[in-house]
Amino acid sequence: MQYKYQTNSRKIMGDLHTPVSIYLKVRDTFPQSALLESSDFHAKENSISYLALKPIARIEVNRGISKMVFPDDKEESRELSDEFTISDSLNNFIERFEVEDSDIDNIGLFGYTTFNCVKYTENINIKESKEDKNDAPDMLYILYKYILVFNHFSDEITLIELQEKDELSNLNKIESLINQRNFANYNFFTEGDEYSTISNEEYKQYVRTGVEHCMKGDIFQIVLSRRFVQPFSGDDFKVYRALRSINPSPYLFYFDFGGYRIFGSSPETHCKVEGNKISIDPIAGTTKRTGNYQEDMEGVEFLLNDPKENAEHVMLVDLARNDLSRNAHDVEVEFFKEPQFYSHVIHLVSRVSGVLNFSANPIKAFFDTFPAGTLSGAPKVRAMQLISEIETHNRGAYGGCIGFIGLNGDINQAITIRTFVSRNNELWYQAGAGVVSQSKDEYELNEVNSKLGALHMAIEKATKLHNS
Numbered sequence: 037m038q039y040k041y042q043t044n045s046r047k048i049m050g051d052l053h054t055p056v057s058i059y060l061k062v063r064d065t066f067p068q069s070a071l072l073e074s075s076d077f078h079a080k081e082n083s084i085s086y087l088a089l090k091p092i093a094r095i096e097v098n099r100g101i102s103k104m105v106f107p108d109d110k111e112e113s114r115e116l117s118d119e120f121t122i123s124d125s126l127n128n129f130i131e132r133f134e135v136e137d138s139d140i141d142n143i144g145l146f147g148y149t150t151f152n153c154v155k156y157t158e159n160i161n162i163k164e165s166k167e168d169k170n171d172a173p174d175m176l177y178i179l180y181k182y183i184l185v186f187n188h189f190s191d192e193i194t195l196i197e198l199q200e201k202d203e204l205s206n207l208n209k210i211e212s213l214i215n216q217r218n219f220a221n222y223n224f225f226t227e228g229d230e231y232s233t234i235s236n237e238e239y240k241q242y243v244r245t246g247v248e249h250c251m252k253g254d255i256f257q258i259v260l261s262r263r264f265v266q267p268f269s270g271d272d273f274k275v276y277r278a279l280r281s282i283n284p285s286p287y288l289f290y291f292d293f294g295g296y297r298i299f300g301s302s303p304e305t306h307c308k309v310e311g312n313k314i315s316i317d318p319i320a321g322t323t324k325r326t327g328n329y330q331e332d333m334e335g336v337e338f339l340l341n342d343p344k345e346n347a348e349h350v351m352l353v354d355l356a357r358n359d360l361s362r363n364a365h366d367v368e369v370e371f372f373k374e375p376q377f378y379s380h381v382i383h384l385v386s387r388v389s390g391v392l393n394f395s396a397n398p399i400k401a402f403f404d405t406f407p408a409g410t411l412s413g414a415p416k417v418r419a420m421q422l423i424s425e426i427e428t429h430n431r432g433a434y435g436g437c438i439g440f441i442g443l444n445g446d447i448n449q450a451i452t453i454r455t456f457v458s459r460n461n462e463l464w465y466q467a468g469a470g471v472v473s474q475s476k477d478e479y480e481l482n483e484v485n486s487k488l489g490a491l492h493m494a495i496e497k498a499t500k501l502h503n504s
Contacts, residue, residue, distance in 0.1 A: 039093070039107055039132055041198040043139040044205050050193040053214060055085045055186055056277060058193075059290070060219045062210075063273075066090050070146040070180065072440065073280070073288035074188070083189035086440070088146050088180035089210075092198070095129040095145075096173035097122060097153070099164075104129050122156040122175065123400040130399075130443055133179065139196045142185050144442035146291065147177030148298060148452065151407055151435035160420050163430045172296055172432070172459075177441060182210060222271035224498040227461070230266045234428060236481060243480045245426055246471035256351055258413035258422055261434060261468030262484060266495055272297060272458045278497035279454075283378055283490035287450035289438055298433055300455030301490070303378055304385075306408045306437045309398045309447040312391055314364050316356040318410050320349040320470060321384030324486040325377060332382060336375045339384050344474040349373055349384055355409035355416065356388040363401035364390030380489030398445045408451050411435035411468065433457050434466040454490060465491050 059071050066089040073085040092107045102125035103113045116122055126145075135143050152174045155162045185194040193214075195207050234242075242260045249255050276290045276299045283301045290299040305317040321342075323335040339345050353369060360367045367390035376385045392401060412435070413419025424430075434457075437449040457464040467487040469480035 037106075037110075037132070038134055040134045041136070041200060043135060043137040043143065043196055044199050044207065045139050045194055045196040046207055046211075048193050048195065048211060048214070049191065050186055050188075051191045053193065055087055056280075058184065058214050059087060060221075060273075061216055062087075062089060062213045063292075064220060065213060066182075068292050068294050070178070070292070071290040072146065074286060083187060085186040085188065086142075086146070087184040087186070088178075088182070089184070090181040091178045092181045093133075093179040094147075095126060095175075095177050097125065097156070097175040098171075098173040100156075104132075106132070116156055121403075122153060123397070123403045126177065126399050126441070127397065129177075130441070133443060135198065135443055139194075140444050141442065141446070142183055142194070142196055143198070144440055144444075144446070145177035145179055146440055147175070148291065148433060148438040149175045149406065149436045149449075150433050151411070151431035151452075153436065154407055154420050157403055157406060158417050158420065160417070160424055162424055172293070176293065182206075184210075222274075223502050224270040224272060224274035225268060226495060226499055227267040227269055230264055230492075230495075233263045233265070239484070240477035240481055242426055243469070243471050243475055243477040246422070247473060247475050249422055250471065250473040250475075255419050255422065256414045257348055257470055257472045258419045259411050259435075259468045259470050260423065260426060260480075261431065261466050263429065263434070263464060263466045264488065266463045266465075268461055268463055272299070272456070272463065274498040274501045275299070275456060275463070275494050278501065279490065279494035282493050282497065283380070283454065285378065285454065287439070289450070291438065296457060296459035298438060298452070298455060298457055300438075300452065302438075302450040302453050302455065303376065303383060304408070304410065304451040304453060306449045306451045307402045307405050307447055308449070309392070309401065309445065311446070313389060314360060314392050314398070314401055315370070315387055315389035316360060316405060316408070317385055317387050318349075318352045318356050318408070319383045319385050320352045320410055321345040321373070322469075322483055322487065323382050324482075325380055325382050332377070335382055339375070339382065340373060344472055345384070346373075348470050348472055349386070351414050352409045353386050353388060355414050356386075356405075359405040359409070360388060360390045362404045363396040364392050366391045378490070380493075381486050398447055399441065402441075402447050402449065406437065407435055410470070411451060411453070413470070431466065432464075435468070454487070456491065463495070
């Protein structure tokens, strides 16, 4: 069955509103919404944020089964196989919807792909979680009825709704909610101390094991991570607000899936498709940011000249080129080893792009690049196999992707790093370091801690945002 919609939209002035303020006003009326912000307003193409309200259809993949739920509550399930892949399931779901009119560029699916989905694309034995609280789908993408598009460049908000034939518009209600002055406010509290699922010494043993595999020639590089947990009570949206102020990044997101939430401030684009152009922005090379200009410049010089950091970066740029070449031509490096500054770290960033082949499918191209080499290693498949052996639990959301898949074929996916998973009054967060043959365990441990600096500060700041 085909589900047909037309779009209805209107523009309102956005100079008195922010995505955060509107989210706070509408979230009690429209739970399970998705907020996807950009913090880079310098360029017109990067000045768009989205707020998606009222889920009407979804596709999820869990334990090898693809399940589609449609607007009329009909469900279809099918087991994934070589003949019906995870990209096939997403394409089939999208093909069930037909949307007319000019707002199609802003209509699509919002959701995530966990790192665990590598078991559906490669021969990787991912550790299965048997805990009830870990039963979130491996992949989940949702079609929403209402989309608010914030153009920070022109200070306009476009309200868009999907309408069935002869359905009455509900945009007046949305606009009324936006213009209300009051909204409920809830506080955030930590409950006890943060803990890690492994000790510092155990993580250093991870690193030493990774170095051994590099020295034996099994791999050239591997990214090994560790998880932290902070029990809490109250409103975790306060943590998101704190994080976006402490660590503004190209991708800021807060997705509420009902029983759990995923939110963060990711600096790294995994895969972006616009028309027939596809790109990846690998980040490899990290040093701590001190806030002192001279010391930070010395850190940049260290990154640019350190043999270990350079070898790792070149390796991952080459991996991105190879991944794109499976579905694209004219693959090139647009910029190389560009220092980018964040609240607690300095990264080296490159951009690799290409032109999709005429017969290429954007969603298949996305999965052919998944997961990012910067979160797995090289060669990618062997690195992922070793990650599954070395790390004590599966990664879940960490190292996967989160973002938007348009019905028109456009894709914008961030790597799920600098990210919290909130469930059962616990915040889970994770960070890793790239290990090569020259790696030192203490240095890699410190790199992981530096990457978590903004998240720790966000938790602390959130506890002080009382009545605000």
